[in-house]
Amino acid sequence: MIGIFDSGLGGLTVVRALMERLPGYDMIYFGDTARTPYGTKSRETVIRYSIENTDFLLENGASVIVMACNTASSVATETILNRYSVPVFEVITPAVAQALQVSTGLNLGVIGTRATISSGIYEKKLKIKNKKARVFSSPCPLLVPLVEEGWMNKPETRMIVKKYLHPLKTRQIDTLILGCTHYPLLKKIIQEKAGKRVKIIDSSLAVAGSIKNYVENNPEVNDLLAKKGETRFFVSDITEQFSKTANAILNKNIVLELVKK
Secondary structure, X not given: OEEEEEOOOOOHHHHHHHHHHOOXXXXXXXXXXXXXXXXXXXXXXHHHHHHHHHHHHHXXXXXXXXXXXXXXHHHHHHHHHHHOOOOEEEOHHHHHHHHHHHOOOOEEEEEEOHXXXXXXXXXXXXXXXXXXXXXXXXXXXXXXXXXXXXXXXXXXXXXXXXXXXXXXXXXXXXXXXXXXXXXXXXXXXXXXXXOOOOEEEEHHHHXXXXXXXXXXXXXXXXXXXXXXXXXXXXXXXXXXXXXXXXXXXXXXXXXXXXXXX
């Protein structure tokens, strides 16, 4: 079973992408909706949450872990890799590789939570891969709460996205990394405000492609993964709005199961 965790519901974009690329594979999802967003938390707290989330997924049958949270990926990846012996995927490395592949001028923008941006992880990884890369980052702390509240099409959201992207537009970026798995739900607005010439890198699609490639090239791991087409969705808090947002992300009605953290 493939286990996926996120700070809230944004990681369902990774589930959606995995369902498209690995149809029929069993999955278990945990969204920490009671403690979202992670982007405002300290490094130590995010690491602790990530350990708790990973333990929960493994205890419930996961044999592969996907950190579908950029904040957790930016600060907790090393801890999770050192602590567990199962395959672990994070969302940053695949997005970096894809961005460098499609960028025409190596003028790259990154948007994410405050924790992700302040970690400098994207700039570090991009420059390791290509020293000529110019990286401009902008924290967007309001976008996760807006998505969790289902405000994907509100005029206020469009105004906030425009304001957040303005510093990057002045830098004339040619590629923009969505450094949070909530942001693909705002992709149309982000593309509109960034400009048609800017290539948008969706980290949920990038990591799903990376996982598909890994599974196909590691039969010993593939054999461990059940393929009954079953997916369970756990959250640490349930509200009517969370249910509506989850259903909208996956374009179907799903059952959210409550687990106390």
